[in-house]
Every structure is written in structure tokens, then in C-alpha cells.
Amino acid sequence: MRPVIEVQGVHRIYETEAGYTHALRSVSLTVRRGEFLAIMGPSGSGKSTLMNILGCLDTPTAGTYRLEGLEVSSLDDDDLAEIRATRLGFVFQSFNLLPRATVLRNVMLPLVYSDVPAAEREMRAWKALTSVDLPEEYYEHKSNELSGGQMQRVAIARALVNDPALILADEPTGNLDTATGEMVLQTFARMKRRGKTIVLITHDADVASWADRVVHIRDGRLLTDEQERAYIARAERKGADA
């Protein structure tokens, strides 16, 4: 079966006032269908840039990115919007729900942009909310009346509602306490068991441990576990020498 993500030799260079910033250097990554991958790295390592490229919010300066076999690095803005509407689901650190809208309306929001018939939307939102175990009595609540854990589960339901090929989660537990964060991670694990492909970005090793596989990113380069260990060992030696 074709992998969900095939990234080959991707570079991302930003032009800033201070000059050129090389955020990603020759990144290659393959994610199989049904895989739960964690990308770990400290801030400034380029993990957000990678996330934006994987989420079709940004395009690489060089290299190729195939999402379900479709080359997306050369698409224009409208086509990228369509990809986001139909094939991707986002979960953000700060939830990003519409505060005055009800839970149901929040979950249905992506369907507005993927031209799903209005009659079908509520049913789909209902299904997505059931799968994240949010009790039914909250469906008509305004999203700002929920707790953080509930909000993040609504956000996961919103990411699931258009049945995407890939769910991208950027520090989904960053704004939650450990217990609530664990509940959210359990939700992800359940999604994985149901065959969803998930890419989770975090700087927290405990969070990353929930994934099937972890890749590390340092200074814009991807490292495997072994390379990461070698990197840390090198850094520690340097520290001891000094």
C-alpha cells in the first residue's frame, strides 16, 4: 500500500531581514498508513515548519512531498485549501475552537469548506464526537463553557469529521495538565487502533512515548533514535570537556 506521507529531500528556507534562515535541511520522511508517528524536537528545531509543510499550510523551497501519492509541493493556494479541507485534520495546542459557537457547530466547521451537504453534517459531527467520548449533553454547549480536556476532544472530533487521510497534532497536550493530557493521548491511541494515520509533534518524551515510532529533529535535520542518542552523547561530551 502507498504510504500516506512521502517526503523527499525537503528544504525550507525563509527570507528574513537578517538574511536566509534554513529551517529544514534535506528532510526525508515516510509515514505508512495507520502509523502513529511522533516528531520530537526542542523549540527552534524546525518541527513547526515541518508540521506546516505536512499540513499543506506551507510549501517546501526544494524537494517533494507526496500526500497519498499526490504531489502537493507544486499546488496553488486554492488546491492546497481543498487538500486541507478533504484530506487533513488539525489538532492545535491552543484548541482553536470558535468560542461563541456550539460544540456541534465547531465540529461541523470543516464540512462547510468541503461542500458536504448540510443534511449530512450533523450526523457526521455526531459520529466524530461519539468517537472521542464527549458526553452528548455537551453538544449544544458553547465551546468556551467546556474544560480544557473537553475542548481538546472537541478539537479532535473536528479533525476527524471529514475522515482525513492524516491527522496532524501540534503539541496537543501542551495546554493541559498531565491527567487530562493522558486522556487526550488515549483518544489518539484509540484513533490509531481504528486505523487513522497520526503525526504528533511534541517536545515532551513522555508524550512521544505513546507513538509507534519517534523521529527527532535538530537544526532542521531529522534524526533516528540512534542518531539522536549519538547526538546527545556528543553534546554531553562537549559539556564535560568544557
Add this chain to the structure above:
Amino acid sequence: MKATDLFRETGSALDSNRGRSLLTVLGIVIGIAAVIAMTALIDGIKYALVGQLGLNRARLVYIQCWTPYGSVSTADLDRWQQALPDYEYLTGASYGWGDMTAGTRSSSGQIMGTYPEFFDAMGIKLVEGRIYTDREVDRGSLVIVIDETIAKTLFGEGGAYVGRTVKIGSNEYSVIGVTEASGMTSNSSYMPFTTLNTRVNGYESMDQILGYARDGVDADALAEQTTAYLTSTYDIDEEQGNGYVYVYTMASITRQLDSTMMSFQLLMTSVASISLVVGGIGIMNMMLTNVTERIREIGLRKALGARSSDITKQFLLESVTLCIAGGIIGILAGYGGAWALAGAASNFAGIEGVAPIITANSVMLATGICVGIGIIFGYYPARRAAKLDPVESLRYQ
């Protein structure tokens, strides 16, 4: 994105900013109110004039003439009529002033001495009784026609005024007819030409001459012909101070009125356009604030698959909806304002019977202006929202 979705999103966005939205559209409300009040009043005034004078107005010629030999007499009018056959009739009127009393009540005002044709020429309508006959004019009968305003002043409400008696000076006159009090003929009373001159004024004069052109005759041309005839007949030389002649038509008055209206219209249009521009800038300002406040929401929508054009449409529709809401309030306020102005006009200037008229055209014009302002002043904020980078917007605090 479907139109129904677009409207639903717009509705909930505006609903959550209700207070601010209402304040922001105030400029639009004032501008549209000015447009509506202006057009409603002008249409009302025009309608009042046409309605009052009816079809007669185009055929009416006013003649003011003072000959070197003195005032014009009724016999002179007969000669003019023969010389100028394009007139169906010429009729004279004189003005008097008197206090009318009935019991303890009294009313003072202008009394016109006329021939029966005067009522027809001026389009004065009776609500009760009759007008006087030629015989009554010849005899100088003690009869009077009063309008409803005076009738109510003298006899109170309730009608059945015919047969009552009013006293002017030492004479008693019997009321034979009551006319509609409307527009500029309010507070008027009429008696036979000869009666006014002999009983009230005590001298004979003819203050106003009305000519009524035959059907199909060009009144303006007839007016010129009349001027020429009178000038040569009476050797009138205004520069030498030998009498004067001044002939004008209802059509020329209407034209004059139109130009007066034009300046009123110009004034109101400038008031309206200034407040519409100010209102539009207010809308733009609010939409820009909106965009800034909702940067994260815009980023989110883009991440969820909104195209730039979806974002543009959403913000444009918001500003257009705001303007139309302002327009609706403005139309209502303008209509109310037009009535208030019409009331003020009757209180202070004595112009009565003007009922503001709102036409479908003026409502459509106002709505069109609102949509236009919404698009013009909403476009820049909407484009700014659409151009936002989703990555940066999502990170915006």
C-alpha cells in the same frame, strides 16, 4: 462554500458584536435617512401641488396688470377675451381682509372676491354646499364660501355648516358652501366679487386676473401673446412708469419650484453623501478591527480548508449586511423625519397638506447605496483578511 453557509457564518459573527455593529452603522443610518427624507418630502410636495391644482395647472395663466388709466375692470376682461380667443375664460379676483364672527367665536383672514370660474381655475374642491352663481355675483348677494379650517374655528366640529351665518363688519352673510382646506388654500374664504368690493372693501379693484387656456393651447405662448396685447392696448411702458404688466403660467411656477427643490436636494444630497462617506469609513474601521480580533479564527478557517475567496466573501458579506441593516433603520428614520419636517413646514411656514411619499424607487436607491458602500468600504478589510498567512495567523496571540 455555499451561500447558505456564508449567511449563517455572517449572522453569527454580527450577532456576537451587536452593540458595536449598531453604533458603527449610525453614519449609514443618518445618510440613508437624509436621502429618504429628501426624496419623500420632494415627492410629497410635488404630489400635493399636482393633486391640488389637478389637470388645471398646466392651463392656468396669471395676469397682473396695472394700466396707465387705473385698475382693470370686469368690462376690460370681456374685451381681452374677444381679442385673445385662446382663453376659455378670464376671471378677476380681489383681495380683502376681515374679521368673521359667529356668536362668540371669530376668525380673521383673507377674503377673496371672485367669479364662479375662479373655483374651477384654481381647482378648489367643495366638501359641502355649492359655490355662488353668476346672478349672485351680479346682485352682490350676501353669501360666503368658507373652507373647513375656518368652518371648524367658527362653528366647531361636526359639519352641516351650510345655512349658518357669519358676520363681517355690520353685514351678515349666509354660508352656502364649504371647501376642502388643503395645501396652500387653507384658511381662505370666498364671496362674490361685487359683494367684496361694495360691502367689505368699499372700493372696486381687481387684484388678480386668472386666465384659463383652451384645451390644447400652449399656455406659455398664450402668456407671451397676452403680454404683447396688453402692452400695446394700454401703451404700457414700465420704464417710464406708465403701468406694468406681468403674465406668468403655472408651468413657469412649477419650473421655479423645481429649481428651489433642486437647491434643497443639493443640500440634502451633500449632507447625505458626507455622512455616508463618514459612515463607510466607520464600517471599514470596524471591519479592520474585526479582522485583527479574528486573526486566529481566520487562520483556523484557512487550516480547515477555507480558500482566500471564502474569507473575502465572508467579510464582504458582513460589511454589506451591516450597511443594509443601517439602511433599513435609515429608511424608517428618514420616513419619520420626513413627517416631522412636513409638520414643521406646516407649523412655521404655513405649507399644509404635504404628505411624504416613499416610493419603491427611493427604497431601491437607498438599498443600492448601502450595498455599494458595504462593498467599497468592506473590500479592503476583506482582502486583508484573505491575504493573511494561515501559519502566522494561527500563531497570533
